[in-house]
Amino acid sequence: MNRHLVLVSALGAGLMTAAMMAQTAAPAVPSAPQPAAAAAAAPQAIPAKIALIEFEQAVFLTNEGQQAVKSVQTKYAPKKAEIESLSKEVDTLKKELQAAPKTMTDEDRSTKVKAIDAKEKDLNREAEDAQTAYNADLQQAYGKVAQKVSVAAKKYAADNGFTMLMDVSSQASNIMWIGPNIDVTKAVVDAYNASNPAVAATPAAPAAHTAAHPAAHSTTTRK
Known part of the structure; x- marks a missing residue:
């Protein structure tokens, strides 16, 4: 559902509820109808001050987030090198097969093809397992920092008089234009770094059976 429609619907529901409560709370007095001026005042909208953040x-x-990413990448660097080496080996075997003389027997060719297929399957499995493990560790590292940045972002919004803080990280955002000085992403980052001095991260030792091929993190996860 459109984010703005959700907000509008929620606001409408709140106003209707407030009106019904006001009517219910009013005691039934058997007297002449009160003039319109004496009726309960309608809820008044407050001035909105909205801030946007790419959370x-x-x-x-x-600083803490960058160190967390670097730590994960360092952890999986050995596995990345291993996968790259295996990939080069497969490429070399394929080139050797292509350059093989026509006098090669069908049996020898078949044997080489099977060997290449086996190594390629191992490569794909290693790469997939490594990427899955890497993504899991990266997501975990992100989550730990995100919890603290979320608190800092809300505090920044409250301290600076904003009535609403909207996360526009999603590619599905319906916001078509952003005015100047409304995006507080950098301001929140600066405020967080100022109150949370980064400490050099100590990379964990790479696991013997899992490691991932560091890949650029796509902007999809939310808090």
Whole structure:
């Protein structure tokens, strides 16, 4: 559902509920109808001051977030090198097969093809397992920092008089234009870094059976 429609619907429901409560709370007095001026005042809208933030980007832009990513990448660097080496080996075997003389027997060719297929399957399995493990560790690292940045973002919004803070990290955002000084992403990052001095991260030792091929993190996860 359109985010703005949700907000409008929620606001409408709140106004209707407030009106019904006001009517219910009023005691039934058997007297002449009161003039319109004496009726309960309708709820008044308050001036809105909205701030936008690319929350996921903010998390990774903080000093702590950058260190968390670097730590995960360092952890999986050995596995990345291993996968790259295996990939080069498969490519070399394929080139050797293509350059093989026409005098090669069908049996020898078949044997080489099977060997290449086996290594390629191992490569794909290793790469997929590594990427899955890497993504899981990266998501976990992101989550730990995101919880703290979320608190900082809300505090920043409250301290600066904003009535609403909207996360526009999603590609599905319906916001078509952003006015100047409304995007507080950098301001929140600066405020967080100022109150949370980054400490050099100590990379964990790479696991013997799992490691991932570091890949660029896509902007999809939310808090």
